[in-house]
Amino acid sequence: MFSSLISKLGTLKPCVLCESASVKNKLSLCIDCWEYLKVEPFHIIKQDISILATTRYQYPINKLIQKFKYNHQLQYLKLFSDLLDQLTIPNVQAIVAMPISITRLHDRGYNQAQLLAKIIAKKHRLPLWEPIERIKEHSQKGQSRTERLTNNIQQQFRIKDKQGIKYRRVLIVDDVVTTGSSIQALKLRLEQIGCKHIHVICIAAVE
Ligand SMILES: [Zn+2]
Numbered sequence: 001m002f003s004s005l006i007s008k009l010g011t012l013k014p015c016v017l018c019e020s021a022s023v024k025n026k027l028s029l030c031i032d033c034w035e036y037l038k039v040e041p042f043h044i045i046k047q048d049i050s051i052l053a054t055t056r057y058q059y060p061i062n063k064l065i066q067k068f069k070y071n072h073q074l075q076y077l078k079l080f081s082d083l084l085d086q087l088t089i090p091n092v093q094a095i096v097a098m099p100i101s102i103t104r105l106h107d108r109g110y111n112q113a114q115l116l117a118k119i120i121a122k123k124h125r126l127p128l129w130e131p132i133e134r135i136k137e138h139s140q141k142g143q144s145r146t147e148r149l150t151n152n153i154q155q156q157f158r159i160k161d162k163q164g165i166k167y168r169r170v171l172i173v174d175d176v177v178t179t180g181s182s183i184q185a186l187k188l189r190l191e192q193i194g195c196k197h198i199h200v201i202c203i204a205a206v207e
Helices: 002-009 031-036 061-070 074-084 102-108 112-123 145-155 181-192
Strands: 042-046 049-056 094-097 132-134 157-159 169-177 197-205
Touching (some): 042 197, 061 074, 061 197, 074 112, 074 197, 094 112, 145 157, 145 181, 181 197
Parallel strands (some): 169 197
Antiparallel strands (some): 042 049
16 A cells, blocks of 8 residues: 555655655656766767767766666666656657677676767667677787877777668767767777768767
8 A cells, every 4th residue: 555655655765875765756866866866967078979968977977877887786777767758859760879899898787878879869769779899909019109199099989791781860869978989980880881960869968
């Protein structure tokens, strides 16, 4: 009886940050924590690419993302998808998650960007498209420092051998964007297989 009442009200689940049972909205945070996170979606240009983020990469969101990414704290997934829900998703045909290498995937057990991308894809009834893979770095012998820096990141991204259906308008989902160099490298590969309109969203971005 009591438990069914709780589920009906849906207001007594604890806030994922402060654990107070005062979550009044449908989101995973209480109102105080929501304000504390300073969720103010903004656009930023990195490497000539326009990126839409839910907030700046600052405390406490940076700590939460690090826990989510490196400490298997997957309970934050709901919070992050709530945050991404604050963004207006552009008109696209498919969702592309920022890929991570197989080595990293084995170490971590999951790709945090892919977890977010799956939720967005499901919510907007769009396919999750994975035409690009991230591979181990190539040998960089005999290259200048600048060449190494530019080629390194680009060479980490490879177009998969088998290409099925292709999309022209896609949305890249990443957790954090710092320099934007991995976004740029992924975008270039997507363009090589015919993407024309590439949008980017992330939880947090560095200004
Ligand atoms: Zn709270």
